[in-house]
Amino acid sequence: MQLKVQYYALMREQAGRSEEWLETAAATPQRLYDDLAQRYGFTLTRDQLKVAVNSEFSDWSRPLSAGDAVVFIPPVAGG
Amino acid sequence: MHFRFTQTAIDTDAARRELLDGGAGAFTSFEGWVRDHNEGQEVTLLEYEAFQELAVKEGARIVAEALQRFAVLHARCIHRVGALKVSDMAVWVGVSSAHRGEAFDACRFIIDEVKHRVPIWKKEHYRSGDSGWVNCERCAAAPSSTAPTQGHHHHGEAAAPGAEAAALGAEAIAHSARK
Numbered sequence: 034m035q036l037k038v039q040y041y042a043l044m045r046e047q048a049g050r051s052e053e054w055l056e057t058a059a060a061t062p063q064r065l066y067d068d069l070a071q072r073y074g075f076t077l078t079r080d081q082l083k084v085a086v087n088s089e090f091s092d093w094s095r096p097l098s099a100g101d102a103v104v105f106i107p108p109v110a111g112g
Numbered sequence: 113m114h115f116r117f118t119q120t121a122i123d124t125d126a127a128r129r130e131l132l133d134g135g136a137g138a139f140t141s142f143e144g145w146v147r148d149h150n151e152g153q154e155v156t157l158l159e160y161e162a163f164q165e166l167a168v169k170e171g172a173r174i175v176a177e178a179l180q181r182f183a184v185l186h187a188r189c190i191h192r193v194g195a196l197k198v199s200d201m202a203v204w205v206g207v208s209s210a211h212r213g214e215a216f217d218a219c220r221f222i223i224d225e226v227k228h229r230v231p232i233w234k235k236e237h238y239r240s241g242d243s244g245w246v247n248c249e250r251c252a253a254a255p256s257s258t259a260p261t262q263g264h265h266h267h268g269e270a271a272a273p274g275a276e277a278a279a280l281g282a283e284a285i286a287h288s289a290r291k
Contacts, residue, residue, distance in 0.1 A: 041163050042233035043245040077248065085231075088165040104163055104231075110246035111162075111191060111232030112144045112203050112223060 034058075034099035038069070042107050048073045062086065062103055063093040069105075077107055115171025115189045115226075117164055122190050122204045131186040131208040138212040140219045144203040146196045150246075154239035160193045160202060163231040167191075174225040182218040184209035189222055191232060202234075 036059075039052040048069070059065035062084040069075065083106040084091050097103070124141070131139060146158050175187050187207045196202055205222045209215040226232075237243045 039163070041231070042161055042235070043248040045161075085163070085166050088169070090166070090170075104166070106163065106231050107233060107245070108247040109227070109229070109231055110234045110248075111160075111230050112227040 034097070036065070036097060036099070037102040038065070039102065039104045041104065043077065044073075044075060044105055044107055047075055060096060061094050062091060062097065062105075065097065065103060066093075066105060081108060082106055113168070113172070114175040114187065115168055115191075115230075117162060117168070117191050117193050119192075119194050122192060122201050124201075124204055124206075127188055127190055127204060127206055130188055131206050133185045133208055135210055136185050136208040137210050138215040139206065139208045140212070140215040141207070142203075142205040142219050142223050143201050144223070146198050146200045146202055148198045150236060153236070153242070155198065155236050156239050157237040158196045158202070159235040159237070160191070160196065161233050161235070162191070162193050164193075167230045167232060170230050171226060174222055174229065177225070178207070178218040178222050181221065182209070182214040183211075184214050184218045187218055187222060189226060191226070191230075193232075 034057065036055050036057055037052060038055055040048045040050060045051050057065060057068065059068055063079065066075075066079055066082070066084070070079075079093070084093055085104040085106060086095060086097070086101050088102065088104075124143075128139065128141070146155070148155055171189055171191070175189060178184065178187050185208050188205070190204045192200070192202050203223070203226070205219050205226075207215045207218045207222070209218070233248070234246050235243055236246060
């Protein structure tokens with residue numbers, strides 16, 4: 034299925050892009066992150082991140098559907 | 113919009129006017145400023161970046177929670193994105209209420225929650241030429257750490273009122289603990 038993934042901050046720099054459409058068999062954000070971490074060499078581990086699907090915080094084990102927009106959220110530092 | 117972003121300088125006069133109310137006897141505000149040092153490094157520039165679609169929703173939820181939790185009349189939070197210089201204002205929180213106690217409490221609640229929960233990131237640029245994403249780089253250097261170490265304590269509490277406040281060190285711990 035096709036998914037859209039957006040990258041921010043450190044992960045944007047490590048992926049070398051701010052978004053992309055991917056063909057993936059990953060059933061959950063958890064699997065998707067493991068695949069992408071291997072592809073891009075992300076240094077943040079999954080337990081340091083949160084994940085959002087379609088612009089809302091999500092569970093790592095939520096099933097993904099074609100067309101979903103996924104964002105991995107590094108430790109925040111607003112203010 | 114009770115929580116919003118701006119690419120340009122925050123207009124605090126205009127924001128304050130949004131909180132005017134005949135029933136208000138108190139107004140408090142918090143301003144977070146770009147500080148010229150962090151962890152022994154001289155900071156020259158900060159770049160703020162946000163996942164705005166989610167950030168505005170989470171920010172609005174925080175302001176709504178503050179309105180519900182404290183007996184205050186109005187509240188707003190405005191956050192800057194883009195490149196900021198030393199002494200630029202990164203964030204503004206304003207609260208109006210009948211009495212001062214609730215206004216102080218709600219203001220503190222909003223800035224603390226925003227720092228914990230809203231997907232905003234900042235990259236510090238140092239005089240040495242180095243740069244780093246606050247709360248990310250050193251965590252990444254020790255990915256297996258479960259208990260945050262001193263390395264996470266990038267920002268200390270500023271003593272001066274109005275200066276960038278709320279100890280990020282403590283927040284980094286809270287952030288890790290919530291996951």
